[in-house]
Structures are given as C-alpha cells and as structure tokens.
Amino acid sequence: MASTPYDSLDVKLAAHGLIARGGFHPTSEDGLPGSPGSLVLVGNAGPAMWVAFDAARHAYAHGPNPLDAWIVDVLGNVAETFGAAALFPFDGPPYLPFQRWARRTEPVHSSPLGMLIHPEFGLWHGYRGALAFAERLELSLPDTQSAPCESCVDRPCLSACPVDAFTDDGYDVPVCVDHITSADSGDCMARGCAARRACPVGRKYAYEPAQAGFHMRAFASAQSAS
Template sequence: MIAEISSQLAGNGLILRGGFAFAPGEEAFAGARAVLLVGHGGPTIWPHFDAWREGQPPDLADPLDTWSREVIGEVAVRLGARAVSPSDRPYLPFQQWAIRAEGLRPSPLGILMHPKFGLWHAYRGALLFTDPDTAREIGEAMRPAHAPIHLCDGCDGKPCLKSCPVDAYSNDGFAYEACLAHVRSPRGAACRQHGCLDRNACPYGAGYRYPAAQQVFHMRAFIGDEVN
C-alpha cells in the first residue's frame, strides 16, 4: 500500500513525508488509527500546480490549498482514507505529527529543519485511516525516524536571523505585523520579488530552493497581494 500511495502522489510531485499508527487510547482526530503525511521537498510540485492553475479562474481563493486538497483527496478516495489539510479548521497538529514522523526540529524561523531539504519543504496534507489492519500495516512500514542531526545547532552565525531588514525573527518569535508592513511597503520590494530574505540566507538545502515564481506566489499569498 505504501508503494501504491507513493506512486500515485509522484505524478503531482508529492511524496510521503512519514507516518505512524496512533497508540491504543491515544487521542486522534475523527477516530483515526494512523496517519500518513503528504508533502514535498524542493520545488517538485510547482510545475504540476502551475499547469493546473492555468485552467482555474484567476480570482480563485487559496489555489494551492485547493489543488492540494483535490490531489490528495483523490488518493484518499481510492484508499478509503480521509484527507485533511493544515489549513482545515479546527487546526490539526501537523507540526507535532511531522516531528514525530520525521524526527525534525524547528529552525529559528519556525520552519522544521530537514537534513536534506533544509527549509525548502512543506506538508500539503495528510491521510487518516480508521481501519485497524491498515493502521497496523502503516505502523509496521513507517517506523518513526531517528532524530537526524539538527543542522541549526552547528550553524555558524545564524544568517537566517541577520538578513531581514526589520529583524522579523528573533528569540522572541515572529514579528508578524512588522514583517507584513515592511513587505507591503516600497522598501519591501526585494522580499516581494525574491521571497523571504531570512529563509534564503539559510545555507542548507540550497539546491532545493524554490524558484523565483514559487517564492513570489507564497509572498503574495502572505501579503494578500497588497502593496502600499
């Protein structure tokens, strides 16, 4: 089943990002007994999403979420699973699931640091299973990962905390309002055109960095395409 799911996802640039079976008595969403996380490393989804978007209304709200739900939902239907998204309400503990499944830890920017992809990866959804036999298969096939070396621990100088013009990221967290105001302002042109400067300053996973068009798309989604 794992190989079948991987094959179905690959056609849209997606991969399985790990998974696990919930322990007996462990609280899970909607009676789920197991979860498989779906996402990508690097820009592999971009050509598939971009081609799909060409056939959609230009004012379609949340197109990436819509595409992700459509693609992952089709896989879920074939497998008798339930597809869920990080943007679903109530919010599900995707980051905790990811930490448990892949053994990752957050970077200073809050994005989980991956030993291969660096900061250039994402979780687009998950498949939830209630069937006990399927959950047992997932539990046997998707052993929790041993925690990889956390690259941030050995990073000299933490350039990801020194490139933002308004110091949006610090030990105190993310200064959302300051970041948003800057990116929307004339001074934020570099951010709008090239993506988050702090994220791009990270030396790890540079070969998987998103292309300019993908970074611009995410930045426009962040600012609501509003420029002052």
C-alpha cells in the same frame, strides 16, 4: 517504509510532485479527529509540486486560494483511492498540529524562524495534507539525524531580515507584512523571505522566484485582509 499501500501511494503522489513524508500511529494525544490507526503526512520539497500545480492552475485561477483548492482535489482523489480520509493544514482555525505531527514522522527540527528544518531539504519544504487510515499500517520510525541549526555557528537566517522580524518573542508578523508591502528592501515578495534564503542548508531545493513569489503574495494578501 510500509507494507501494502505505501509503495503505490508514493507513485500516485509523485505524479503531482508530492511526497509521502512518513507516518505514525496516532494516540488520543495527537489531536486527530476520530481515532485513525495510522496517519501519513504528505508534503513537498523543492520545486516538483510547483511544476505540477503550475500545469493545472488554469482550472483554479478564479478561486481565492488556488493552491489549496488544487491540493484538496489531488489529495481527495488519492484518499478515495486508498480508502483514507484527507486532512489539510489550512483548515482552521483551530489548525491541526501539522508541525507537531511532522516531528513524529521525519528528522525535522525547530529552526529559529519557526519553520521546521530538514537535514536534506533545509527550509524548502512544506506539509500539504495528511491521510488518515482506519487500519494500522506497518510504518518505520523516522531516521534520527541531528539538527542542522545546532552546528550553525553564524546563524545567517537571524541577521538577514531587513526589519528583524524574528525576535526573542517569536515572529513579528505585522512588522514583516508592513515591510514586504512597502519598501521590501530584502526583495522578499519576488524571491521569498530573505531570512529563509540566507540558510545554507538544502539550497538545491530552494523555490524558484515564481513559486516563492506566489507563496509570499498569498501570505501578504491573507495578512492584509485579516
């Protein structure tokens, strides 16, 4: 994608199961602190990040958000190596607009679930941080690929939720949380959101139960505490 540091950045990130998910040259409208010349998004797809985190997690077992704490360390070190500043999607509120940035870096599109869908990874990917570089790196434009949801006639994601939490008005978080912390008839806590699992795109990247369950427990306990 880019000139100087980008290839070695890929290698450094891959050691932790992470991927450089493209970058762009921010303007004052992109909601970034400072005015960096380039922003590179860092994320995960499929289980690779989970494998790396799982091997290191004993060191993070006692904090409230072990995955976030691990990412802060990993990406903080990478940022230092490359002379960049690390930004994180969980710092907030107010939160940094990672999904808006992602649309500038990759062929991702809105899905009816609120998550961005990727033509290859489907719904099985996320954004873990971003690296802000002072300099203007040479970056390529994202591929243009059509939105998988446009040709998905049956939209199985919208009928898979046992409590119809995805409504015309958006995602009904309390209804979802009430259900997954009680009857949980969709087995969402152990296997991940049933609506997400119903999507046919990118199934080979689907999170294993250990990873899916970890994210769901973190989500449910954060919501129950708020």
